[in-house]
Each structure stands twice: as C-alpha cells, then as structure tokens.
Amino acid sequence: MPVVVRVRVNVSSCSCSCSRNKSMSRQNPTPTLTNKNKMNTSRITHGSMTCGGGVRSFSSSSSFCKQSPTLSRWCTCFPSSLSSSSSSCLSSSSSSALRAHSEEAWDTFDRDADADLKLGFGTPLLTALTERASSLHFHSGSSDDEKADMDEVPFYTPGHKRGNLNLHDDERQTHVNASLHPLLALDVPELEEVDNLFAPTGVIKQAQQLTARLYGAATTMFSVNGSTAGVAAAILATCDEKRALVLPRDAHQSALNGLVLSGAKPVYLPAHLVHGGDVSNGTNAEDVEQALATNQGDVGAVLVVSPTYHGMCADVKAFAQVCQRHGVPLLVDEAHGAHLGLCDLLPASALQCGADVAVQSTHKALGALSQCAVVHLAHDARVSEDTLRQALLMLTSTSPNYALLASIDSARAAVDGDHGKRVITRATELAIDTRRRIIDDVAWRCLPSDDPWKITVLLEDADSWCGDTLDDFLCDDHGVVCELARNKSVLFAWGIGSTQEHANRLVDALGLAREAMLSSSSASRQATATAAMPPLSSANFSMTPRAAFFARKERIPLEQAVGRVSAESLAPYPPGIPLVLPGETLTADMLDALKAFARQGGAISGASDPSMCTVRVLL
Structure with missing residues (x-):
C-alpha cells in the first residue's frame, strides 16, 4: 500500500x-x-x-x-x-x-x-x-x-x-x-x-x-511559466507587426521572446550601464518621450524594467505620464519587485505609479515556488483584459501544476493584511541594517539602490580580486552563496525568508574576505577580470527579431562575420546583458569583445558555439 x-x-x-x-x-x-x-x-x-x-x-x-x-x-x-x-x-x-x-x-x-x-x-x-x-x-x-x-x-x-x-x-x-x-x-x-x-x-x-x-x-492572473510568460503575453496583447514596442536595449530575454512571437518592431532605448558594464542603471523618461515622438502613431506599448536586477527603480510615474500623453500603454517588467509597495520603507509598486500592466515574479523575493508569477492589470488600463488573458493562456500549459498555483496563493497570504505588512517591514529593516553593517563594520562599498532587498558589494578598489574571486571565497569557505557575481560586483538578494542568522554570516564572511583580500596569502585567489562590455548599439538593426528568427541561416567563422546580420542573441556572462541581438548587424567592436570574453573563459549565453570560433548569421 x-x-x-x-x-x-x-x-x-x-x-x-x-x-x-x-x-x-x-x-x-x-x-x-x-x-x-x-x-x-x-x-x-x-x-x-x-x-x-x-x-x-x-x-x-x-x-x-x-x-x-x-x-x-x-x-x-x-x-x-x-x-x-x-x-x-x-x-x-x-x-x-x-x-x-x-x-x-x-x-x-x-x-x-x-x-x-x-x-x-x-x-x-x-x-x-x-x-x-x-x-x-x-x-x-x-x-x-x-x-x-x-x-x-x-x-x-x-x-x-x-x-x-x-x-x-x-x-x-x-x-x-x-x-x-x-x-x-x-x-x-x-x-x-x-x-x-x-x-x-x-x-x-x-x-x-x-x-x-x-x-x-x-x-490579477496567475502564471506558472514565470514572469517570462507574463512579459511575453503583455507584448502579445499590445503589439503586432504594425505596432512597435519601445523597450530598453538591455531588457530581459522574455522581451525578445515577445518580439519574436508578436512580430513587433523593436524601438530600443539606450542602455545606461555603470561600473564597467556590470550594472544596468535603468531607463529615463526623456528617452521614452523621444522614442514616442519619433515613432508617433506606430507604437503599441512601452516596456520598462523596474526594479532592475540590482534594485534600481525607474521613475514609473514619469513614464506613465509620458505614455498617457501619447495614448500608449505602459508595461512594467517588475519581476524583481513583488514586495514593492507592501510597506512604508519600500518604493512604490508600478501599479501604484500608473502602469497599465505589471508582471511580478512571486518566487524571487516572496514565498512562492520557482516558476510562479502574477500579471496585474490596472484599473482603466489601455490594454484589453480579454486579450491579455488569452495571450497568457496561449503561453501556459493546459496542465498547470497545482502546487505552483497554490504556492502563489500562499505567498500572497503571507504578506497580506497588517500581519503581512509587519513581516515585510521586519525583512526590510533587517536588509537595511545588514547593508549598514557591511559598509560601516567591514568596510565594503555597496551600490546605491532604491530597493533595499538588493545588496550589491562593489570591488572597484580591489585590484587583485574580481566578483568571481569573492564569490568563491564566500561559497567555498563559508557557505554563503550569492545571487550573481560579476566583473567587479557581487549581488546578494534578500527575501522574505532571510533571517538575522543569514545576515550575521554574510557580514562575518565579508569581513574575513576583506582581510584575505588585503593579505599576501590571497595571492592564490587572484583573478583576471573579464573583458569590459562595449557600448550597446540601438541602431544597427536590419530586420525584426521575428524575421531574423525565421530567416535562413548559416554558420561562419567569427572573424568573417563583420557586417553580417546575427541570427543569435549573444550575452557575455558576466555581465549577462545581450551584446548582440537577432537581426543586429555585427561590428568589429562586438566581435573583439566576444573573442576577449571567450578567451578569458567567460560564458556567452545564447551562442550555438560556446567557443565563439563560429557564429550563426543570416543568409
């Protein structure tokens, strides 16, 4: 039995x-x-x-x-x-x-x-x-x-x-x-x-x-295919081959999926990268205003990312005002912000600031199982509820896992009501205090951020260590595992399950890492930083991602690819931001950067040839 x-x-x-x-x-x-x-x-x-x-x-x-x-x-x-x-x-x-x-x-x-x-x-x-x-x-x-x-x-x-x-x-x-x-x-x-x-x-x-x-x-609609499906669904519900999508050049892969599925033309906003290309600093409303004015009447929606992976929050209220003047819906990829707006110490959520659609992952900071997300539609939104729902269901299995669905329900209940507000407030206070201790007690610099639940330690003054070196020290020697290690930064993601013990171990381990970095005994841990990201282009596109996806392709040696149109999305990791997108014309600077990343052992996400000896281009 x-x-x-x-x-x-x-x-x-x-x-x-x-x-x-x-x-x-x-x-x-x-x-x-x-x-x-x-x-x-x-x-x-x-x-x-x-x-x-x-x-x-x-x-x-x-x-x-x-x-x-x-x-x-x-x-x-x-x-x-x-x-x-x-x-x-x-x-x-x-x-x-x-x-x-x-x-x-x-x-x-x-x-x-x-x-x-x-x-x-x-x-x-x-x-x-x-x-x-x-x-x-x-x-x-x-x-x-x-x-x-x-x-x-x-x-x-x-x-x-x-x-x-x-x-x-x-x-x-x-x-x-x-x-x-x-x-x-x-x-x-x-x-x-x-x-x-x-x-x-x-x-x-x-x-x-x-x-x-x-x-x-x-x-609100539940998604068991993550924010990836939610973002793509929002694009499908608002854009098509005749209506462009305005979006950041360094948007998530889900946005590229939405462009391929919808056939929309991308209008890329400049990528504002800081700290050697490690960190995206978000998008500003002036860039959106210019993009909408240039493409007047041809835009189906504007997509922004807020907060970013590192906790930078866009001025969503300003974006909403710009979009309202132009009569265009505002979609917000809020995958990392399901906790925002739930207590007084946190920034406002995208919906509270006027977004039409907000997509949140309920597992990144809250208590749902991985793969869970929610898609919120605002009151008086400039997006059809029926169309958005149909688009999301098109990207959803007809056999959804009920444990995933129930965990979204549970995650919401944990932060609902006065009790939930106290839970979020305590977690936020602990994150703020942990950041203070990292800076004041163990002398590390931290990246300024709007969201205190993202703590990014900077290594700009650490000539002998890069992010991977610090990550190895913390993980291998002290069991402290980070969210993301980049060239000169390491990101620690707070969550509803983070505890005082977690905070203490992180601070203690960072203190020991500082001592090791400054000592001669750290020579064995020295590492060479990966190549810096070159400026990201937003103009070298000869066709839409959908056209590139279905076009005929061939594989050629990388050194012969200058001037050819890429069939691949190529994102050096770190930092994980796409350097090349499908439909983009390859330049010598791009190829040099890709070769440098590959030589130094960096991974190129999306590359069909991990060694970067060859690349797929359009015929």
Whole structure:
C-alpha cells in the first residue's frame, strides 16, 4: 500500500466559521478592510537614506481565526470594504478613482463569488488543494452511523495516481515515498474542488481576486511559466507587426521572446550601464518621450524594467505620464519587485505609479515556488483584459501544476493584511541594517539602490580580486552563496525568508574576505577580470527579431562575420546583458569583445558555439 497523507479538518472547532466545501456548514460573517496609504522618500545609499521617490503602500486590517491547530496554518479572515487616503504617488483625483475602483471591485466580488468564498479565506486555493489531495470518499449507509470512509481510487491523470508509483521494489518505493510523495499527492488535474486556471470560477478565481486586492489591481492572473510568460503575453496583447514596442536595449530575454512571437518592431532605448558594464542603471523618461515622438502613431506599448536586477527603480510615474500623453500603454517588467509597495520603507509598486500592466515574479523575493508569477492589470488600463488573458493562456500549459498555483496563493497570504505588512517591514529593516553593517563594520562599498532587498558589494578598489574571486571565497569557505557575481560586483538578494542568522554570516564572511583580500596569502585567489562590455548599439538593426528568427541561416567563422546580420542573441556572462541581438548587424567592436570574453573563459549565453570560433548569421 502506498503512503497516504491525510489532513483531517475539524471545521466545527473554528470559531471564525470559515466554510470549507459544499459538504460542510456555511456561515458568512461580514469582514472589513482598511486601505492605508503611506509616503516615504527613501533611496538606499551607503548606509544612509537620501531622497528618492514617493511610496504608496496598501495594507489591510486582518482578524485571525481563533481556530483549531489544524487550521492555524491556512485560515485567516480578510476584510472586504475599502477606504483610502491621499498619496504622494498619485494625485488626489487618481487616488479617489483608485479607491472607487477598489470598492467597486470588491462589491463585485461579494456579488459574484460563491457564498463560501466571500469570507476572504486566507489561502482558498492552497486549502482546497491540501484537502482534496488528502480527501476520503464516503460510502453511504442507511444512517450517519453506518457511513464509512475509504481511500479514493483515482482514474484520472497524472499517471502516478497521487504518488502510487507501484515500483515493486520496497527500497525504491520507500525512497520515493519519503522524498516525492508529499509533492505527488498535491499533483492533481482540474478537479472541481480546485478549480480550472483556464476558466476559474471557484478557489483560483478567489485567490486571484485576493491578490488583485492586495496590489490594487483590477485583475490579477496567475502564471506558472514565470514572469517570462507574463512579459511575453503583455507584448502579445499590445503589439503586432504594425505596432512597435519601445523597450530598453538591455531588457530581459522574455522581451525578445515577445518580439519574436508578436512580430513587433523593436524601438530600443539606450542602455545606461555603470561600473564597467556590470550594472544596468535603468531607463529615463526623456528617452521614452523621444522614442514616442519619433515613432508617433506606430507604437503599441512601452516596456520598462523596474526594479532592475540590482534594485534600481525607474521613475514609473514619469513614464506613465509620458505614455498617457501619447495614448500608449505602459508595461512594467517588475519581476524583481513583488514586495514593492507592501510597506512604508519600500518604493512604490508600478501599479501604484500608473502602469497599465505589471508582471511580478512571486518566487524571487516572496514565498512562492520557482516558476510562479502574477500579471496585474490596472484599473482603466489601455490594454484589453480579454486579450491579455488569452495571450497568457496561449503561453501556459493546459496542465498547470497545482502546487505552483497554490504556492502563489500562499505567498500572497503571507504578506497580506497588517500581519503581512509587519513581516515585510521586519525583512526590510533587517536588509537595511545588514547593508549598514557591511559598509560601516567591514568596510565594503555597496551600490546605491532604491530597493533595499538588493545588496550589491562593489570591488572597484580591489585590484587583485574580481566578483568571481569573492564569490568563491564566500561559497567555498563559508557557505554563503550569492545571487550573481560579476566583473567587479557581487549581488546578494534578500527575501522574505532571510533571517538575522543569514545576515550575521554574510557580514562575518565579508569581513574575513576583506582581510584575505588585503593579505599576501590571497595571492592564490587572484583573478583576471573579464573583458569590459562595449557600448550597446540601438541602431544597427536590419530586420525584426521575428524575421531574423525565421530567416535562413548559416554558420561562419567569427572573424568573417563583420557586417553580417546575427541570427543569435549573444550575452557575455558576466555581465549577462545581450551584446548582440537577432537581426543586429555585427561590428568589429562586438566581435573583439566576444573573442576577449571567450578567451578569458567567460560564458556567452545564447551562442550555438560556446567557443565563439563560429557564429550563426543570416543568409
């Protein structure tokens, strides 16, 4: 017999009267919600706070259930009426409009949702999934006393039948049960109790509505293909072969995917790289204004990245104003910013500053599983909700993993309400204090950033060490693993799971690294920095990425490729920013830089020939 994981729930012991499923009792208390808007003008620098941008954060007052221990992990009551005060990020009229939209949205939720869902159950999808995964079927007798429970017999996909692999080997079966069974038990198809992502009417619908309410969105859609699918879907929903996309030259690979799928012509904004090309400093509104004026009437959308990988936040409010003047939707790749706007110490989120669509990864900083993301659509957005939804579903498996979906629900619940705001605030305070200790106590320089959850240590004054050298020292000798090591910088990514112990070990290890770097004993760790990134071009394109993708190609020696059109995206790592994009004419400077990176052992992401002896070009 396979191991069966059971979760028995005693609903009657939950004094909040949270309803469960159709076979259980229903009581519907009316919850309340307050929406508090705060302001902060903070930009994190070398341990100090200097002027930055306005912050508008949503929070909700929440009453937690007095319930049985079984339910304490999942069940919280979230309120349902909204009020709002003025904000520095939005005008008073915009703030009033957003408040009215939010109240209308929640009223609609109250009218349309099933009675069981009105409660604002803490994790509706996660709870339904864990119950369904451990459910028993009841054999009916003539009376309640004669009813008996039995294990479910699953004649539905997937083939492991909720973890029953029938390996016919006790040792292997024990290993699988111990390591995979809890996950496999949650791997179910679109059963009635857990809803359908492609036509949500139950717990998925409510989980998405609760997420939309937290972030102030009109609609939120879950993605199990990450922000990569969300960004591509936003481009598909707004651009085509007749409508261009304005985007940064150093945008994520997902934007290139969207260009190939949509056929849109890219209008690249200049890339502002700092610290030897290690770090992208984002985009400015002046570049967007010029691009829209030059391509008047031909632009389907503007895409910006905020925050960047290293925590630089764009002036999204300024971008939104420019886009509004030109009647063009603003899409924000906010993959690294699902925590923004959730407490007063953090910058405002893209939606709070006027973006039409914001795409956030819920796993990068929050508590969802990898591959999870959300796509937010703003109130009065210049993007069709139906088109955006269809585009996202086109890029989504028709067999989405429910453990992934439920983890998005759980990640949202962890940062929702007053309790969630305190969680985010404590994590932010710890990140700020850790940055201060790195600078003041162990004498490292840190990159100024808007998002305190990204701490980048700079090695510009470390002649003998590069980023990889520091990374090796921290990882191999002290078990401290960074997010990204580049030429003269190392990035440490904070998250909701970061602890004081993590902070202490990081600071201690950096202190020892400083001593080792300054000592003669560090000679064995000396490393040669990789080649610097040359300036990125935004003008040497002879065709769209889609045309380049489908064009006939050939492979030629690299030294013969000057003047030819690249068929590949070539991104030296570090720093990981595409030096060459499909459809771009190759120059001597590009080829020299690529050869230098390859000679020094650097990886070229996207290259069909990792040695860079040859390159694929268009015929």
